[in-house]
Amino acid sequence: MAKLEARGVMKAFGENAVCKGVDLNVDEGEMVCLIGASGSGKSTLLRCLNLLEPIDDGIILLDGEDISIPGLDPQPVRQRIGMVFQSFNLFPHMTAVENVMLAPRRVRGLTRGALLPEVTALFERFGLADRMRHYPDQLSGGQQQRVAIVRALAMRPEIMLFDEITSALDPELVGEVLDVLRQLRAEGMTMIIATHEMGFARELADKVCFLENGIILEEGPPDALFANPKRDRTRAFLSRVL
Amino acid sequence: MALADQGGQGTGRPAPGPTRRQIYEAEVRRRSNLIAAGSTLTVLILLIVLIPMAPGWEGVKKSFFNAEVFARTFPGLLEAFLLDVAIFAWSAPLIFILGLLIALCRDVRKPALYPLRLFGILYTDIFRGIPVILVIYLVGFGVPGLGLPRPWNSPYIWGTVALVLTYAAYVAEVFRTGIESIHQSQRSAAASLGLSSSDTMRFVILPQAIRRVVPANMNLFIALQKDVALLSFIGPVEIFRQAGVYKSLLANFTPYVGAALIFLAITIPATRYADYLLAKQSKARS
Numbered sequence: 001m002a003k004l005e006a007r008g009v010m011k012a013f014g015e016n017a018v019c020k021g022v023d024l025n026v027d028e029g030e031m032v033c034l035i036g037a038s039g040s041g042k043s044t045l046l047r048c049l050n051l052l053e054p055i056d057d058g059i060i061l062l063d064g065e066d067i068s069i070p071g072l073d074p075q076p077v078r079q080r081i082g083m084v085f086q087s088f089n090l091f092p093h094m095t096a097v098e099n100v101m102l103a104p105r106r107v108r109g110l111t112r113g114a115l116l117p118e119v120t121a122l123f124e125r126f127g128l129a130d131r132m133r134h135y136p137d138q139l140s141g142g143q144q145q146r147v148a149i150v151r152a153l154a155m156r157p158e159i160m161l162f163d164e165i166t167s168a169l170d171p172e173l174v175g176e177v178l179d180v181l182r183q184l185r186a187e188g189m190t191m192i193i194a195t196h197e198m199g200f201a202r203e204l205a206d207k208v209c210f211l212e213n214g215i216i217l218e219e220g221p222p223d224a225l226f227a228n229p230k231r232d233r234t235r236a237f238l239s240r241v242l
Numbered sequence: 243m244a245l246a247d248q249g250g251q252g253t254g255r256p257a258p259g260p261t262r263r264q265i266y267e268a269e270v271r272r273r274s275n276l277i278a279a280g281s282t283l284t285v286l287i288l289l290i291v292l293i294p295m296a297p298g299w300e301g302v303k304k305s306f307f308n309a310e311v312f313a314r315t316f317p318g319l320l321e322a323f324l325l326d327v328a329i330f331a332w333s334a335p336l337i338f339i340l341g342l343l344i345a346l347c348r349d350v351r352k353p354a355l356y357p358l359r360l361f362g363i364l365y366t367d368i369f370r371g372i373p374v375i376l377v378i379y380l381v382g383f384g385v386p387g388l389g390l391p392r393p394w395n396s397p398y399i400w401g402t403v404a405l406v407l408t409y410a411a412y413v414a415e416v417f418r419t420g421i422e423s424i425h426q427s428q429r430s431a432a433a434s435l436g437l438s439s440s441d442t443m444r445f446v447i448l449p450q451a452i453r454r455v456v457p458a459n460m461n462l463f464i465a466l467q468k469d470v471a472l473l474s475f476i477g478p479v480e481i482f483r484q485a486g487v488y489k490s491l492l493a494n495f496t497p498y499v500g501a502a503l504i505f506l507a508i509t510i511p512a513t514r515y516a517d518y519l520l521a522k523q524s525k526a527r528s
Contacts, residue, residue: 050434079436089431093449102445103435148431155435 001064003028003190004049004081004159008058009068011041011048018044020214021058026159026192031185033201033222034194036211037237042194043086045211046161049192050083062159079107082152086164088144090136096147097123097132100154107155115154122150126180142173149180160184162193198241202226210234304494311496315488319500322484326470329402329480333470334463336406341413342452346443348418362414369411375472378404382476397477405473409466416458420451457523460516464509471505481505 004026011019018041026032034042047053049060051067051074060068067077090099100122101115123129126146136144145165152160162181166174178200184191185204195201201208202222209219210229218225218234226242229235260268293299347362369377381404386395393399424447432442474483481501488497 047430052430052433074433075436075438078434081434083434085427085431085434087427089427091428091431091446091450093453103432103437106438106441106445107436151435 002026002061003030003063004192005061005064006045006049006058007061009045009048009055009060010057011044011053011055018214019048019055022211022214022216024192024209024216026190029188029190030206031189031191031193031204032207032209033205034192034209034211035196035198035201035237040211041214042211043163046083046163046192046194050081050161051077052083075107079155080158081161082155082157082159083161084145084148084152084163084165086167088136088141088148088168090144090148090151092136095133095135096128096139096150099136099147100151103151104154119150119154122153126150126183127176140173141169142176145169145177146180149177159190159192162191162195164194164196166195166197196241198226198238210237212237306495306499308494308496311488311492311494312500315485315492315497316500318488319481319484319497319504322479323481323501323504325478325480326467329398329405329470329473329478330467333402333406333409334466337409337413337463337466338459340406340410342417344410344414345417345421348414349421349443351439366411366414369408370415372408374405374408374469375475377408378472378476380404381407382473398473401473401476401478405466405469409462409469412462413459416455416462417451419458420455421447423454424450454523457516457520460512460519464512464516467508467512468505471501 002025004024006022006024009019009022009024010017020041022041022045024032024045034045036042044053048055051060054070055068058068059066062077062080090096091102094102097119100119101112104110104115104119105112120129120132123132126149128143128146128150131139131143131147134143136147139147149160149165166177169177174197178197181191181193181200182204193201193205205222207219208222208225209216210225210231210233211217212233218229218231225234226238229238296302344362344365347358348366350356350359378401382397382401385400385403386397389395421443428446428450429442432446433439437446470480471482474480474486479487481504485497485501489495
């Protein structure tokens with residue numbers, strides 16, 4: 001059974017249809033990369049999977065359970081699915097460690113004291129131990145994004161969604177954030193990553209999905225998809241970005 | 243070579259003295275300061291020369307700028323001003339809390355709580371739509387008219403309540419603007435972590451919103467500080483009322499000028515501070 005499965009997911013904003021029937025299967029421990037031009041529906045798909053956007057039609061299954069029933073309380077689902085955004089979205093009025101502790105404190109009901117060892121370990125694991133007491137505006141973009149990843153991980157999610165998390169970074173900072181993804185991959189985290197980093201997708205993904213115009217036009221193992229795309233549109237896109 | 247020695251331009255060495263640019267800018271600054279000082283002085287001299295030439299000046303001077311009356315009444319005015327300060331001091335926190343609650347009322351989305359939302363909308367509409375002085379009259383005379391026992395029939399209490407009711411409506415609007423100014427992505431981030439909407443409001447949105455509207459609220463509280471004087475119309479002997487008493491007693495308007503000076507001594511620094519906060523904020527955001 002797939003860890004996360006989308007069947008015929010449709011999402012429109014007013015007249016503007018963004019997802020036009022997306023089918024996606026993600027197995028436990030798998031790393032899936034979504035590629036495609038801006039506006040192809042990658043971000044919206046991720047937001048739908050996390051129930052940040054209610055879908056218009058289709059179903060989303062988490063461990064075989066329908067999580068897209070209209071009116072379902074999205075909170076318990078979101079706790080199981082972590083998400084990291086392109087623009088970091090740290091809470092600017094809290095230090096890094098407060099950012100990370102807020103949700104575990106409020107949702108998992110733990111005290112700061114009880115959380116500290118676990119959270120400190122997370123900061124250390126991603127080379128941020130000396131940045132715990134810093135405010136977001138005292139951190140570089142790469143550090144902010146790593147804190148945002150730590151914040152999502154502190155909820156112990158079963159799946160992580162990454163929405164173009166390196167797109168807002170200076171080129172020299174991209175590497176440190178991609179290293180975090182490598183690390184998570186090695187630890188067996190189930191991940192769905194919308195990205196423009198083709199080299200990264202090719203190196204690490206189990207499966208690459210090419211989105212165009214609101215559907216997954218082509219998917220497959222990275223070697224096959226990058227070396228031998230079956231569809232003309234995929235080939236055209238890859239020739240533009242590679 | 244003289245230039246290079248002076249400023250170090252183009253040589254890559256750190257400049258030992260001021261650069262050409264710094265010298266130029268200092269000169270421009272000096273010249274504009276001179277011009278500003280000159281024109282200000284001219285206007286002042288004109289005012290000093292021209293105003294006393296007005297036919298009624300001697301009379302105005304005696305009844306508005308009378309040094310003797312000023313010296314006699316100023317301590318009394320200062321003492322009366324303490325009542326203004328007291329009214330301000332206990333109404334300001336109430337306004338802050340009530341304003342915040344009303345702003346939150348207008349933000350509720352649960353259908354069962356719709357009455358709260360309706361209340362929030364009606365409240366701000368009504369209290370922003372009526373002149374403060376009318377609210378003071380209606381509440382300050384109306385509620386004690388219900389025949390409440392002492393001290394609950396004091397116009398001092400109900401007049402202050404009227405100020406709180408009115409200003410809370412304005413403060414609520416300011417808070418609402420602040421809440422709406424927090425970017426949607428902050429709510430997304432909080433939601434993706436599984437935070438409830440009330441936790442999101444309490445820990446993520448409100449702390450940022452309240453900080454962001456501090457300058458706007460400062461301006462409202464400066465206005466409140468002046469409007470405390472309106473309570474004089476229903477009884478409490480605060481500074482404006484006290485000045486009126488002196489005016490009748492001495493048949494002289496100087497106490498009003500004294501009262502104005504006391505207000506200015508508070509409001510000008512407060513306004514400058516609010517401006518400073520605002521400037522700091524817009525600099526931080528750019």
